[in-house]
Amino acid sequence: MDILTELNPAQRDAVQAINGPVLIIAGPGSGKTRVITHRVAYLIKECKVSPHRIMAVTFTNKAAKEMKARLDKLASTAVKELTLGTFHAICARILRQDGEAIGISHQFVIYDDDDQTSLIKRAMQELNLDPKQHTPSAIQNKISFAKSQILSPKEFIETGRNYFEEVVGRVYERYEQLLKQSSALDFDDLLMKTVELFKTKPDVLTKYQQRYLHILVDEFQDTNLVQYELVKLIAGKYRNICVVGDPDQSIYSWRSADVRNILNFEKDYPGAKVVLLEQNYRSTKNIIETATCVIATNKERKPNGLWTENEAGDKVTITETYNEQEEAQFVVSEVDKLVREAKFRAGECAVMYRTNAQSRALEEAFIRYGLPYRLVAGTKFYERKEVKDIIAYLRYIHNPDDSVSLMRIINVPGRGIGQRTLAELSNWAKSLGLTETGLLKLLVDIKTEHSPFNSRITQSLVSFARMIENLRAKNMDSNLMDFFDMVTGQTGFQKYLLAESDGEERWENILELRTVAEEYQEVPSPDGLAAFLEGITLVADVDSLDQTMDSVTLITLHQAKGLEFPVVFIVGMEEGVLPHIKSFDDPAQMEEERRLCYVGITRAKRKVYLCRAFRRNLMGGSLVNEASRFLSDIPRELVSNSGSLSSEEAIASAVYSWNKTAVFTPSENILELKAGDHVRHARFGEGVVINYQSVKNDAQATVEFNGVGQKKLLLSFAKLEKI
DNA sequence: CGAAAGGCTCTTTTT
């Protein structure tokens, strides 16, 4: 297969410009992924560059996986040799390899957000800082920002310009010490320490510079300073650096991403070749025009020439409903309609929203209707308590210095080791210059009467320490699966979990985690555990999104970047939601909200629905929001029903849509059921009615489905059959 | 020590 034939001239240009710096500005749907993969394939097949000497950086692991799959088809050569992954994953690998040169333990663990918070809290406690005066999360954000700017605690303190920053500086300093003691790195460290490694160890840098003849970076508009520096360092020798991005899709400034990286690329890399990809292959003309009108209002941007040869297609639908329940109901019934009319499959539809909390009303509606959906994130799998607990056990076994994990699990299940004991343990360890684990080992060796704790507690601590030591030894020569089972069994965790009220369900999450571990089985022990731990820490939830399943995708606008769906619903098109209220007093942030909206609209291939609720519940209270300003930027001729409404009209519309809802609620033949009745559902199969109650003109039934569990169903929607 | 209850504060987006 010829790599170049199926490309348009601009795309071909982008693929073939292999010498020197290249900037590719790629509008949405312009075949960006295709260009990147073809470029890599071109380098390997036509230019005979060894895959070993190519680095390709993606924004998510999912994007990396996808690219790998595409390359396998395009250039069947050893794609394994490629360095392909997110910045974080690539840096983790580099530090695992060469981090020791700057004092990073070979065994380091990666702390996620949660772990970071607990460590910051501990640092604050030690410094006698009141968490009410300075919230840990504010401090965490600031530290993260400092790291993204490659500022050490010392440098940060020097540049501090107010009291708060001075406080942050002190916490930052102590936090770093605690991280070091725990042999741990946080997410930002992965990047910052790699830059530090390169800057202080020229020989290491040279090694990587010489290796990577070609570097590609995707989603360049969302890189931050650390990432920018990193790329600059590695590309320092050959300068064959190709970056791809779209300033209009920059939506991560809150994570310190800096659009200037892409806007100033030509200045920083003089002579860079610039390629514009402006033809959109994804969306209909109406969708492109709508998106263009929305983004055009931004002042801080260069206009682009996005266009498409695609048909005009359907007009954009704008709906107003009374509240978010009705909004969700509208979405669900509309999806149902599209599916019933055989226009689209459920899996081709996505519902996008600004904040995760908005998924709730949607989920409820999908459940009631009995329509399949998949939620990306939500209570994220790896953030569930039971999952984090087991991971903490595994991590602590892997790395005895990991005090955050130790503190998390030393009393889970309860072993009579409480707050007081732990505080004493920490203090005593500190005064002896030992880690907590070191102290526990000491306790095992000395006579019980020499322990400063009472005998019951000493006994507890000693048996805990012995158990962990035993497991640590087991990890050395056991199969990863056997080892996993030993951990859940011998720690008493399984028993403890199953005794909890919702234990069954939570235990299933552990089994789910176990299946993830299966992927690392072939890695010989003890490295299998290390590989597993690293794999799960750097995974985002979008990474696991499998679009082949035939169910509607519920996803945040941020996560939706880089994806495409035939049908897109954007809900919560209201002032305060999208744009989010936090952006009201900052024009730059407001522009980012607009870009977010733009990203959402441009995910759609065929159909766009923009939904708004007149009233919305937020933290108990109920708010009346005006229509999003973004809606008023869309010309009426692109919209199939009425555009923005004034607030007086909104009330009329609320009444109108209330009636409309009643119309598409088929209130005839509501099935009458009682507890104990057997029923059948198209998706959930057979089950037994547990509870049944009438609600207005409708009825709600709780049904225990065989092998599926309990579901609450609204009978006007769910197609139940009595058997 | 730990379970239960009450009180508080936030809620944007995530590798």
Added chain:
DNA sequence: GAGCCTTTCG
């Protein structure tokens, strides 16, 4: 409305 923290009592 939840999640976190503190208080209280057994």
